[in-house]
Amino acid sequence: MEQGNVAQLLSDLANIGQIVEGFVAFILLVYAFFFSRELREAIRGRHLDGLQFVKELIGTPEAAKARRWAYNLAVPEGMKESPPHERGLSTEDYEKARSICRDFDTIGLLCRHALLPTKIVTETYNRNILQMWSLLSPIIAEWRQGQCDSDYFAEFEWLANKSRKAEASLAKKRRRRLKLSSIRRCIQKSSAGANSIALNRAGSHGSNDRTPRGGG
Numbered sequence: 144m145e146q147g148n149v150a151q152l153l154s155d156l157a158n159i160g161q162i163v164e165g166f167v168a169f170i171l172l173v174y175a176f177f178f179s180r181e182l183r184e185a186i187r188g189r190h191l192d193g194l195q196f197v198k199e200l201i202g203t204p205e206a207a208k209a210r211r212w213a214y215n216l217a218v219p220e221g222m223k224e225s226p227p228h229e230r231g232l233s234t235e236d237y238e239k240a241r242s243i244c245r246d247f248d249t250i251g252l253l254c255r256h257a258l259l260p261t262k263i264v265t266e267t268y269n270r271n272i273l274q275m276w277s278l279l280s281p282i283i284a285e286w287r288q289g290q291c292d293s294d295y296f297a298e299f300e301w302l303a304n305k306s307r308k309a310e311a312s313l314a315k316k317r318r319r320r321l322k323l324s325s326i327r328r329c330i331q332k333s334s335a336g337a338n339s340i341a342l343n344r345a346g347s348h349g350s351n352d353r354t355p356r357g358g359g
Contacts, residue, residue, distance in 0.1 A: 272302055
């Protein structure tokens with residue numbers, strides 16, 4: 144009799160344990176759901192803050208003015224590019240170049256250490272970053288040689304390489320979208336053509352059915 148009571152007690156305890164285990168699992172699942180949502184919101188907020196930082200850093204009137212100056216460094220097509228020291232750049236010109244490089248070097252450093260969202264930054268600003276790198280890399284090469292420092296503005300170069308990959312990825316996505324859009328148009332055109340043929344055939348059969356038959 145006592146053994147039966149012990150067995151029943153153990154069975155009841157096992158059932159209670161299963162209920163508690165299921166309840167705890169449910170609580171953990173609910174917590175994980177809300178935690179993941181909060182985490183996504185936090186990441187989204189951090190990304191927005193990061194983009195705002197980049198916008199404020201390169202969006203100042205001084206930064207915009209410096210970039211407008213840099214665009215004038217572009218060598219017309221067909222002309223040979225001369226070294227920076229042969230272009231008659233002033234001390235002020237070099238300081239403008241340095242300020243642009245510092246801004247993008249800072250962005251590159253923060254991106255490389257995951258303090259800014261690299262993918263979003265490079266997809267948003269890849270054209271600007273690559274244009275500035277293309278225009279200023281000869282000056283950076285001159286500085287590196289003069290200072291015997293091959294890592295001078297290396298973060299800017301890293302950011303340019305990431306931007307080049309982002310640009311290629313975006314171009315690939317655009318080509319894929321255009322291809323899919325072209326396929327959809329072809330399908331729609333083919334479907335419209337098939338529907339038109341079907342309607343014409345239906346109209347032809349209806350006309351034949353209404354034609355009076357001879358006889359008499």
